[in-house]
Every structure is written in C-alpha cells, then in structure tokens.
Amino acid sequence: MKRSIVAAALGAIALAPFAGVNAGEVEVLHWWTSGGEAKSVAELKKELEAKGDTWKDFAVAGGGGETAMTVLKSRVVSGQPPTAAQVKGPQIQEWAAEGVLANLDPVAKPEKWDSLLPSVVSNVMKYQGHYVAVPVNVHRVNWMWVNPEVFKKAGAKIPTTWDEFAVAADKIQKAGFIAVAHGGQPWQDSTLFESIALGVGGAAWYRKAFVDLDPKALNSPTMEKAFATLRMVQKYIDKDAPNRDWNLATAMVINGKAGMQFMGDWAKGEFTAAGKVAGRDYICAPAPGTKDAFTFNIDSFIMFQQKDPSKQKAQQDLASAIMDVHFQEVFNLNKGSIPVRMGMNLSKFDQCAKDSAAEFAAAAKGGTLVPSFAHEMAMHPAPKGAMFDVITAFINTPSMTPKQAAEKMAAAGKQT
C-alpha cells in the first residue's frame, strides 16, 4: 500500500512539469445559440478539451451578432480581447488594419492551409499575406427550402424562375398554407432580397453592384426589377412575420404550415435536429433563377494577439482544431454547411450538402461564385448596414417604389 502511494506521488511529481504546458484557456466570442448551431460549438469545445485546453464560452445572443460586436469592441479597447471571435468577410481586414490580430502563420504554414483552402477563401483570411483568421465552413445562401407535402397538397411545382414562383405561391396560398415562411428582421429581409437580386440580375451584375458598389449597377433597371420582384414575393409572406426568428420560420416549413423558406443552408441544421431527412421530408433547391450560382458565406474566427504564452498556444490549438478533418466533418454535419477544407470525404453528408459542394467547385470555375452581401462577405459594414436600411424600409413601406429604392441603394453604396 505504501509503495503504491509513493509510486503515485512520484508519478505525479514526474508529470508535474508537463501539467502546465497544455493548460491554456481559450475564450471564444460567438452568437451561435440556436439548436443546430449550439451543438456545433459544443463539438469545438470537445476537440479543444481533448487537446488539454479549457474552453471558456462567451456566447452573446442576438440574431446577427450585433450585441456580440459591441462587446467585442469594448473588450478590445479595454486591452483584454478574447482569444477568438466570430468575425467574417471584409471586417477581418478592418480589424487587422487596427493591428490587434494575431499572426497564424505558425500554424498555417506547417499545416499547409494554402493548399487546403480555395483562394477565394484564403484571400479573405489573410492580411498582407499572413493568416489572421481561420475559416470554419462554407454556407450556401441562395437556397430555397421546400416542404414537398405542402406542394403536393397544393398541386404546385417547385419553381425555377420567379415567374413560376408566383404561380406556385398562388396555388399554395389557395390551398390554405402560407407560401413563404419569413422572419421580418433586417438581415433576413436582405437574405431574401439578395437571392432575388441574383436570380433577376445574374452573377456578373451582382458583383458589380454589391462588391464593386458601382453606382450605375446599383441605381439601374435591373435593381428596380429586383425590388419589384421583392414586392411580389411580399404578398406571400404572412403578417406575423415581423421580428420572427429565422429558426421559427424554418419550423413553419418543418411543420407543414408553410411551403418554402429562402434561407442559407444553416436552416438544414434545424431540419436535421428535428429528425427530418433530405429528399424525403424536405427538398433543398436553389432559389429561382440562381441554379448555377453560389452565394457563399464563410464563418470564421479571428484571433487576437495574446500576451500570455499559454494563451497563445491554446489559440494555435484552436486554429489547428478548426481546420482539423474530424472537426470539419462533425461541425458541418451539425450546422448544415460544407467543410471549407478541400478534398474531404463527404460520404457522411446528405445529398443537399453534396450538391452544395459540387456547386461550390463548379461555380468557382465558372465565375458564378459570389459573396453574400447580406452576410457581410461582400462589403464593409457601413454600406451593408445602409443597404439593409433601404431594403427593410422598402418592405415596411408599401408606398416606396422600386425606383426610389434603387436610388437609395446607390446612395447607400457610398457610405463609409
């Protein structure tokens, strides 16, 4: 008995120097608080704890992360940034320009991120050639989620153009269902609008308008047509839509109350969490008019410079864990997106995801891969916010004409 105690004590002493090495803490700011999303974050937590680090959750709820961003800024200004924060798109460059982000090349180079990520993605993750952020997934935003039962009961056909959409929506409404499940929040309004705009105007025009912010593209007949189409779609949204959360709108489709929802593929996470099977209980189709186009939204974490070496190490563990094959698979299975890491085995993913991955590669080659402006991939927050204001005002002000909206969009594009 004594011997084993001594042995144990010796063992503990022998291991003690190694105890502190892996004990870094990561504090991760995010707003993934709904069902499918929360599960995904829990996965990351598990991975990190397997590496010996501790995960300090820092969830700040609220739709598109507004409160989270406020908190983040305050924390950075106070000199105590979290280890990582959920930030994406051009904002990454804005943060990097302030000089507060950590250089992730020590992880990126050995793990050869350049060869694992498509260039359209890695460019966004870098600042002046160095990695400052790590991507988590690829979401396709221009999806349309369909409940086939509802369509069958209404005798409607899944639309591939916006004109067909009007016909199908009419039939669904007549059959007593809600045609379009939608939540009246600015980001959802814009998500809907950008799919319409892409379907009406095509990828080339979309890029001119929303990436280049060309005023001639913004204040154009194409833009007016997009808004006119939005006005038409509005007729098919129920009146309880204002302020409804996106996942509650998805629930309406899941439960057979509504026929379709225009939402990115994170909606699939809700279907999965409800035990529904793709192709049988629900169908994923590209939004009308956007069959060969792919609107991408890439979630990523930016990493802040840390002074504490154990935190730095934990941060690198986090970056490495996110790009890890196992995590990429599990996380994306739960969240509804596809792995951003190329060349992965997608056998566990459902048909929608496989379609998405194939489309992603094809669109990249064919030049129809466009960043989602509603999800901060295309432009800086200032013009994006101003455009949100225009689109939301248009939806809520029946008297606003498409022409007026187009003019305001051009003005919005000038915001800095």
Next chain:
Amino acid sequence: MIPSVAGVDTALVRPRKRLADYVETVLPKVVLGPTLICALLFVYGFILWTAWLSFTESRILPRYDFAGLVQYIALFANDRWWIALKNLAIFGSLFIFFCLAIGLLLAILLDQRIRAEGFLRSIYLYPMALSFIVTGTAWRWILNPGLGFEHLVRQLGFEHFTFDWIVTPGMSIYAVVIAGAWQSTGFVMALFLAGLRGIDDAIIKAAQVDGAGPVRIYTSIIIPSLRPVFFSSLIILGHIAIKSFDLVMALTGGGPGFSSDLPATFMYTFAFNRNQIGLGAASAMMMLMTVIAIIVPMIYSETRRRG
C-alpha cells in the same frame, strides 16, 4: 464669532479654533471632491472625448485625427436619423405626458382615504421594479397580434379587432409608449402622493371655509403646490425617455425595420455594428446637446429658487 468670555484669554483660544475652522472649511470640499472629480472625468471628460470623436473619421476603433464636420453632414443626410429624432419627440412627449397625467390622477384617487390603499399602491408601483428587458419580453408577448391581445379579443368574438401596432411601421413607437408608460407611471404616482400628503391642511380648510368647490381647490391650490414634484418627475421621466434603449431593443428591436428607432439605439447601431464610430459619436453629441438645452435651464432655475 467666538463670544469673548470674561477672564479667558481669547488669544490663547483662537489659534486652535482657527485650525479647526480651517479643517472644516476644507473638509466639505474634500468630501465632495471625489464625486466631483468623477463627474468631471467620467461625465464631462467622456463627453469631450465623444465630441472629439465626432470630428474624426473613426470607424471600427477610435482614431484621433481631426476631420471637420464630415460626420455631422452625413448624420443629417441620413433618413434613419430623422426618423429616430421624430420618434424621440413622439415617444418623449407622450411618455412624459401620460406618466404625469395618469400618475397625478392615480395619486389624487388614492388620496381619497381608500381602503386597501397600501395594496393598490403596490400594484401601481411594482412595474418600476422590473428591468426593461423583462418588461420588453412580457409586452412583446402581449402585443403580438397572433398570440397576444389581438388574438384574445378575437377569440372573445370580435373578429375584426386589430391591435398590431407593434408590427406596423408607423405605429410601433406607440407600442413602446404603452410599455414604457406602464412601467413608469407608478413611480410618478408615488411622488405625487408623497407631495399631496405634504400639503398643509390649514390652507385647504381655509379655502373650503371660503366656499371653494373641490375642483377649484385642486386646480388653484393643490396642483400648483405640487410644482416641485412636477419638476422632480420631469427629471426622472426625462432621464428614462432619453436613455430608453433596453426597452426598445427588447420590445421591437428598433423595428419593424427601423421604424421605432430612437437616437440611443441609432447611436449604438452605428457606432458598434456599422463600424462608424465617428457617426455614432456625432449622433450622441446631438442627443446630449438637446438634453442640455432643455434640462440645464430648468434645473438651474429650480435649484436657484430653493436657494
């Protein structure tokens, strides 16, 4: 100051008293000092800091190079800002008016020697105890057309009853007034009740002896003597109206769209979400200037009056 006492050499007494005097003239300032320093730094200092930022092109984090009036120009070219201002005027005036009117009415009613006065008072007062997040959550549920009040009345048989202010762009700010007034009226009532109870009975009795009727007594004697209470209530209500941020965020999120935006939520959105700190700072300065223009003369005159 020190009466000379026969037989005592006041010259000996004086030096010690002078030290004590000195301490006692300095001590009050020392005691008040920290608070004033805090006010100086954390209120006025920060206001100056914000003012400086409103003259810069700060975006995601503060920057300090002077850039002129560019943010103010942008501010007044912004549709959303004008709506926020309009909403503040509507919300502020209605909120203050209803709180004062209903608060005064309730206080007068409660003052009539009512049974269960304490109980009723607690009922009117308890909303003040709630956080705006709680109030917003509850009222969002109540004002929701499909699940709340409208649904209830329709179930009672009134098929065409609509009460969907909260989701109607032009009416959403009035929904905020309802929830806000519900929350704050009780406190104003308590203040008025305290004020009513403090009025000297003799004056009332004298007026009654002179033959004045109840309405006359109220309008000529009681209500005017409640003037300090009106003043205090106005300060507290004004303070709540201007700071109204939590309530709007919880109740309507500023929506639908941004139709129930107030300057406080506007500032927050632009500074923190749009990465336009400069513009947010400009809007904050406008808010502050409006406040100062209204409140300062009022406070100063009332403080002076009481001397």
Next chain:
Amino acid sequence: MAEPYRTQTAGPHLVARAAVYTLLILFALYYLMPLFVMVTTSLKTLDDIRGGNLLALPREVSLDAWVKAWGSACTGVFCGGLKGNFMNSVSFVVPAVAISTLIGAFNGYVLTMWRFKGSDALFTLLLIGCFIPFQVVLLPMAQTLGWLGIANSIPGLIFVHVIYGLAFTTLFFRNFYVTVPAELTKAARIDGAGFFMIFWRIILPLSPPIIVVCVIWQFTQIWNDFLFGVVFSSGQRQPITVALNNLVNTTTGVKEYNVDMAAAIIAALPTLFVYVVAGKYFLRGLTAGAVKG
C-alpha cells in the same frame, strides 16, 4: 407623517366614491395584466400556450418551466440556467448600492449644511450627469477600465455603477437634508461639534427614510441594468439581465415561452420583493421630503 385626507369633497357622495373605486380597480387590472400573463404562461405547458390564449388559466399547472429556467435552460452553449447569474448580480449589486448610498449621503450633507461658494453650481453640474446616455460612455469607460486593470470583472462593474449612481444618490440626500432645519446644525457647531460628529449624531439618525428610498432606487437601477452588464462582463460572470436576454434569444426550433416567462420572473424577483415589502417605507421616505425640496 401621513397627513389626514383633505378632500372631504368626495365624502358623502356615494356616486363619487364608487367612481373613484371603479377607476382604481380598472387601473389595477391594467397594471396587473402583464404580471398575470407572465405567471400563468410560466405555469403552462407549451401545448397549452399554443392552444389557448393570453389570459386563459393554465389547464394543468406545471412547474417544469421554472425548474428549467433556474437550473438547465441554455444561455448560449452553457446550459445551466440562471442560478449562477443570479449570484453574480448579487455580488456586484450589494457593494455598489452600499458605496454609492454612503457617498451620496456625505455629498448631500455637504451640499446642504456646509455650503461654500459655488456649491450650488457644482450641484447643478453633478445633476446633469443623470442624463448622460450610457452608450456614450461605453468605449471610453472600456478603455479606462482596461488601464485600471479591472476590465471585465466584478470590481469593474461595481466601479461603473457607483460612478454613474452618484448623481442620483446625491440628489436624493441633498433634497432630503434641505428640509432639516439649519438651527439643529448651527447649535451643534456652536457647541463645538465637528463635521463628522454632526453627521453621525444628528444627520444620520434622521436619515432612515431617505436611505431606504436611495437603496431601493439604486438596487433597482443596478440590478436591472443591461448595457453595462453585457459590455463589461462575460461568460459565467454575466449578470442576470444579460443571461435573461441570452436565454430569450436562444431558441431550439420552438420558442419556449413558458421558460422565457419563468426566467423573466426569476430575474425580477429581488426587485419585486424589495418594492412589495419596502414599498411603504419608500413612500414614507418620499413623504419625508425626498423630492419636495
């Protein structure tokens, strides 16, 4: 201190009395309705909520929502309910209330009994601090807290709440002490009593009514604060208002209204308790001149 009612005007007229009571009861119903809705919703099951309407009583009373809200509801990834956040709030509210009340008392004392040239103007300056919208101070305060090394901590929250509570506590005490006759302190000064002695022996014993008012006000303001809480704290240290907001915005497919309501009530319980129990002292304190001056 309660004055006898003056308006014998409403006296014998039964109709007038009836009208008064009717109005009061109608208003009472209006004020109680949201609380009623919150409580009944929190006791219903989700099916009950969907099937019924706002004011219907629960078909079967269920405490599940409460248990979940306290111990297992998800506020983000952490699913431990509100109990931790409840303790967080307590840990910074109590010190902040105590400190700001104490300082406010001294300030009010100085401003009324130890006036010096310019003290009234200083008071006005202080009062304006009541109106500053907190959004304006978020970033500079964040920077300051960072320099002081107390950012993102409970002491930081205490610090912030004390600073911004001083204007109100000073106002309360100053307006109260203004009604204390100056002769009291003059006599004491002639007798040789000093600054602290007068405060301790004379002023403090008179103060309970206003202390109660001040404590109730500060407790309510600080407990219910959201903005400072969300910006200056994080994770498990968040106050209960922030956790409540997270909880209400964390939906898993179905919005659990009953849990949301139960959580809202839990967050509101301490302040409700204070108002219900100490409400009459609050009123007494106000009557004693808190806002008369």
